[in-house]
Amino acid sequence: MxxxxxxxxxxxxxxxxxxxxxxxxxxxxxxxxxxxxxxxxxxxxxxxxxxxxxxxxxxxxxxxxxxxxxxxxxxxxxxxxxxxxxxxxxxxxxxxxxxxxxxxxxxxxxxxxxxxxxxxxxxxxxxxxxxxxxxxxxxxxxxxxxxxxxxxxxxxxxxxxxxxxxxxxxxxxxxxxxxxxxxxxxxxxxxxxxxxxxxxxxxxxxxxxxxxxxxYPAPRHDEDQRHQFSAIARQNAVHNETLALLEHFSPVQQAIFLLYALLLGHRDAFGLAQLVRYVPQQRDLAMRQWAAAMQGRWQGIQTWWASRKRGPKAGVGGQEWGLRG
CATH class of the missing domain: 3.90.550.10 (Spore Coat Polysaccharide Biosynthesis Protein SpsA; Chain A)
Structure with a gap:
């Protein structure tokens, strides 16, 4: 091997x-x-x-x-x-x-x-x-x-x-x-x-x-910095998560997931419950995290829907290859 x-x-x-x-x-x-x-x-x-x-x-x-x-x-x-x-x-x-x-x-x-x-x-x-x-x-x-x-x-x-x-x-x-x-x-x-x-x-x-x-986690050279909130990085991460999950789930699971994402969410992608939980301590930061997560969810849905309309190859940008050897 x-x-x-x-x-x-x-x-x-x-x-x-x-x-x-x-x-x-x-x-x-x-x-x-x-x-x-x-x-x-x-x-x-x-x-x-x-x-x-x-x-x-x-x-x-x-x-x-x-x-x-x-x-x-x-x-x-x-x-x-x-x-x-x-x-x-x-x-x-x-x-x-x-x-x-x-x-x-x-x-x-x-x-x-x-x-x-x-x-x-x-x-x-x-x-x-x-x-x-x-x-x-x-x-x-x-x-x-x-x-x-x-x-x-x-x-x-x-x-x-x-x-x-x-x-x-x-x-x-x-x-x-x-x-x-x-x-x-x-x-x-x-x-x-x-x-x-x-x-x-x-x-x-x-x-x-x-x-x-x-x-040995090293500094990153992009918008996604460790232990530091970035609205753009959060939107990108939530977009990517949403796209991957919508493609994996059945239609019923998709509906359940979107309800969960909107009403609950998790610490890296706030839904309404996470917003209510953190806003007393974080105030404006909690609002920014929630807004970024909601934008990322919507963008992920848009990308998934556009890819669905284009067909199965859209999932990898329309590329396929076999590894050489």
């Missing part, structure tokens, strides 16, 4: 250095490492010309369009592995990462995607590694992540996380990441769209906490 690792990167040369060093220390060496770099990112290009760990089978690819989706799709175009593994430039896979990934895919021919824990550095001990629900979509439309907290045995899930996810080549050969995802950098919920699409195709998704990367 041939394993390809794809790393999208932008303006994080020091983080990328740590990531590549970790890949060079894998007990099961990667057959191919593809680093996708923005064409304007001079510092990263200079680093890749001078400081790559020796012996790493590295290929560098340039991308012009902003956003992680464009970068990952450029990597997919070049990938030749039987399993395509993704991690972020600010992560460092553990030495047995690829070996465990290979074991899972060899053992289960119905496995389409595999995820693992991203152990966030500097996370308070009270939050690290506790029993919790991981990677599930509730029936009314609330996605649950918690991939950084999972413990215990491997189990089937609905959703993977971008910092630590791998896919069988045949599962994604004609399904690039959804180019309708909005944002110029992180493009929140692109994993949700891909995960639910693979589930609809009949593939199993599994989360194994032992498939582990250390995650």
């Amino acid at each position: 041939k394993l390809t690792v794809i790393i999208p990167t932008y303006c994080r040369a020091d983080d990328l250095r740590r990531c590549l060093a970790a890949l060079a220390q894998q007990a099961r060496s990667p057959d191919e490492v593809i680093v996708v770099v923005r064409d304007t990112d001079r510092n990263t290009w200079e680093f890749l010309e001078t400081s790559v760990p020796p012996g790493l089978p590295l290929q560098t690819i340039s991308v012009v369009a902003p956003g992680v989706v464009a970068a990952m799709n450029r990597g997919l175009e070049a990938a030749q592995g039987d399993v395509i593994c993704f991690t972020d430039d600010d992560a460092a896979p553990h030495p047995d990462w690829l070996a465990r990934i290979e074991q899972h895919f060899l053992a289960d021919p119905h496995l389409g995607g595999l995820g693992g824990r991203d152990r966030i550095q500097h996370l308070p001990e009270s939050l690290a590694g506790r029993p919790c629900t991981v990677g599930k979509l509730q029936w009314f439309g609330r996605p649950i992540g918690n991939h950084h907290l999972g413990m215990g045995a491997a189990r089937e899930v609905d959703i993977l996380k971008g910092v630590n996810m791998s896919f069988r080549r045949t599962a994604i050969a004609h399904r690039p990441f959804d180019t309708r995802m909005r944002g110029t950098g992180a493009q929140a919920h692109f994993e949700l769209a891909m995960s639910l699409a693979l589930r609809r195709d009949g593939w199993r998704l599994v989360y194994d906490p032992a498939v582990l990367v250390d995650h």
Whole structure:
């Protein structure tokens, strides 16, 4: 089995250095490492010309369009592995990462995607590694992540996380990441769209906490800043979530989801109940978060409806390709 690792990167040369060093220390060496770099990112290009760990089978690819989706799709175009593994430039896979990934895919021919824990550095001990629900979509439309907290045995899930996810080549050969995802950098919920699409195709998704990367969350260079509210970033994230869920759900579930989104919502996409809950403490900020979420919901509905009218290929911008090899 041939394993390809794809790393999208932008303006994080020091983080990328740590990531590549970790890949060079894998007990099961990667057959191919593809680093996708923005064409304007001079510092990263200079680093890749001078400081790559020796012996790493590295290929560098340039991308012009902003956003992680464009970068990952450029990597997919070049990938030749039987399993395509993704991690972020600010992560460092553990030495047995690829070996465990290979074991899972060899053992289960119905496995389409595999995820693992991203152990966030500097996370308070009270939050690290506790029993919790991981990677599930509730029936009314609330996605649950918690991939950084999972413990215990491997189990089937609905959703993977971008910092630590791998896919069988045949599962994604004609399904690039959804180019309708909005944002110029992180493009929140692109994993949700891909995960639910693979589930609809009949593939199993599994989360194994032992498939582990250390995650050093680095600053983002777009509107979606960590721990800082941005109306544009919130609209984009809610748009992406809404689009992915409307495409996954049946008509009855769509109606239930839209009622939930309007009346309740969750902490990252306020509905009326969340607005009432937070407005006494946050006042204007709560109103701004609610307004951004409602705009994102409406925009997601509009994108879904327009794509539905255009036909099935619209889900990935009208593109299909098979991975080369």
